[in-house]
Amino acid sequence: MTINDLPRPNPGRAKLLGAATLLLFAAGSAAGLFLVPADALQGEVQRLLYVHVPAAWLAMLSFFVVFVMSVLYLIQRDPKWDLLAVSAAEIGIVFTALALVLGSLWGKPTWGVWWTWDPRLTTTAIMLMIYVGYLVVRSFADDPEKRARWSAIIGIVGFVDVPIVYLSVLWWRTLHQPPSSPRSMAGEFVYVLLLNVAAFTLLYIFLMVRRYRLAIAERHVEELRLTRDDGRIT
Amino acid sequence: MKSSLALRTWAILWKDLLIELRTKQSFSAMVFFAALVLFLFGFAIGPDSATLARLGGGLLWIAIAFTGMLSLGRTFQSEEVAGGLDGLRMYPGEIRAIYLGKLLTNFSMLVVLEIVLVPVAVVLLQLEPWGRFPLFVGITLLGTFGFSVIGTFYASLTQHLRARELMLPLLLFPALVPVFLGAVNGTTLALAGDPLDRIGGWIRLLISFDIIFFVVCIWIFPLVLEE
DSSP states (O other): OOGGGSOOOOHHHHHHHHHHHHHHHHHHHHIIIIISOOBTTTBGGGGGHHHHHHHHHHHHHHHHHHHHHHHHHHHHOOHHHHHHHHHHHHHHHHHHHHHHHHHHHHHHHHHSSSOOOOHHHHHHHHHHHHHHHHHHHHHHOOSHHHHHHHHHHHHHHHHHHHHHHHHHHHHHHHTTSOOOOOOOOOHHHHHHHHHHHHHHHHHHHHHHHHHHHHHHHHHHHHHHHHHHHHHHHO | OHHHHHHHHHHHHHHHHHHHHHHOHHHHHHHHHHHHHHHHHHHHHOSOHHHHHHTHHHHHHHHHHHHHHHHHHHHHHTTTGGGHHHHHHHSSSOTHHHHHHHHHHHHHHHHHHHHHHHHHHHHHHTOOTTTTHHHHHHHHHHHHHHHHHHHHHHHHHHTTSTTHHHHHHHHHHHHTHHHHHHHHHHHHHHHHOOTTOOHHHHHHHHHHHHHHHHHHHHHHHHHHHOO
């Protein structure tokens, strides 16, 4: 299968999706910033919840997608799965980093520290490193087929590792201090949160479509360059 | 078929150990490097022996992990001369024997290293492993096996990459977090005593990690070496 045969997303539909994402995002942000009251205990800073939780959700979703695409690639060897996997990995890294930064900003006023060795926090940071490794391996592999195969393997092994990392860190921490328990939330907070989760998920789909198109273009350029260099050498 | 796998694994293990036995260079360098790391900890953490003893389990494992990482990188480099890996791959039979053989080579190299390193650590850091010695040895072996399982796997994956010396630790250390936590905490409890009886959890974690990744790695390995 050559790169020209890959299915390409329809640009018109992508624009429509982008517009819908923007609308839902505006609604979610407005609701999170103005509609719901601030938290009684934490004050305005608690509004970070409406971006922090969706960002963390997208991080999880992305790496799950990387895993599924990696398995599909190794079974079918269709470059499409590889390009989708790298798209998901890049977006996942962006949102993992965002979730970490937002969590840190939230942690300073509420916990008094930028960083704490909380199991979720620590696992998220380790997860970020695992998938940065995934991307760096790709940049150091020249052959497209090998790059796809090796990174798919890392996508699978890394995904198996994340829950074990979480359990081990949880264990390590609970030996020292009780983990922070999730607070129960009132109904209106939940709806606003769900609205923002929906907006972020739509954003994810939009970014995936755009990034996948870009990945196809990149592969196209790479293929052209490879054939040109081949011609020059022989 | 079973015997062929075992036979091939043994042949690769024997070949690698023989090379090591005849040259001896890399092993002695490994031992000195590991001891040097312990010295650096001594300088960094200060001469207070109580502090060093309290941190002993962690320091020992950082020394093992750093040294082991350097020796892992060599596992597949030795096959580069005259297309050694292609030769291994072309022999008939199960390709997983290459992984098993290299895994056992790394494991035995690390165990020999630890036999030398632990007494050095006992002296330098003033550790007291004798009270619960079988437990200490068991945790060390479980941790070393987990390290070798995933380390050999990533060494085979990164061998053809540019900048592989950088890539191996970048992939390996995040993946190793459960082994590292289990080994460090288990070792510390074995050294300092375990009044709350928490060591069993760490041992179970190490055993689970070893089994899960042994199965995953040996299952995926043929895909790594595909041409």
